[in-house]
Amino acid sequence: MKLKIYPYLIFMCCLCMLAGCLSYEDVQIVRVVNTDVKSFSAQGAEVVVTLQISNPNNYKITISNFNLDIFLNGAKLGKADITNKIVLPKKSNEVHSITMKLKKKGLAATAMPAMLSAAMGGRMQLRAKGTIKAKAKMISKKVPIDFTENISL
Numbered sequence: 001m002k003l004k005i006y007p008y009l010i011f012m013c014c015l016c017m018l019a020g021c022l023s024y025e026d027v028q029i030v031r032v033v034n035t036d037v038k039s040f041s042a043q044g045a046e047v048v049v050t051l052q053i054s055n056p057n058n059y060k061i062t063i064s065n066f067n068l069d070i071f072l073n074g075a076k077l078g079k080a081d082i083t084n085k086i087v088l089p090k091k092s093n094e095v096h097s098i099t100m101k102l103k104k105k106g107l108a109a110t111a112m113p114a115m116l117s118a119a120m121g122g123r124m125q126l127r128a129k130g131t132i133k134a135k136a137k138m139i140s141k142k143v144p145i146d147f148t149e150n151i152s153l
Contacts (some may be wrong), residue, residue, distance in 0.1 A: 025056040032149045044103040051090035052095050055088035062087050078102045126151050
């Protein structure tokens with residue numbers, strides 16, 4: 001009977017030691033460095049957002065599978081199609097660029113009032129809401145995102 005218990009005890013001890021190695025601290029968006037509208041038409045828009053992101057963890061984190069709705073001054077522009085992955089090196093505080101493609105019929109009709117009010121006031125509120133998939137050391141997790149930033153174009 002005792003011989004059957006030892007493998008389980010060893011396995012549980014190893015599991016407890018490994019769990020301590022995977023302590024996690026939140027990744028933070030420090031600031032929006034730049035926003036650049038590459039193209040804008042009735043068929044869609046392409047926007048490059050450059051962010052300073054801090055990863056305080058002792059391991060790299062890969063961010064992919066973005067499922068984000070983009071809003072401009074409260075008006076929904078549509079779903080963001082983001083193809084590039086972001087790799088956050090361990091213990092880093094670096095700048096990363098994200099290319100977002102928005103495709104929606106009538107995008108110009110929804111975004112034009114927001115763009116005109118921004119032209120008058122000079123500022124706009126960009127909001128991204130949805131989920132992203134973060135992966136580190138063979139463990140992946142869907143993380144909810146609700147990020148709002150005042151920007152100027």
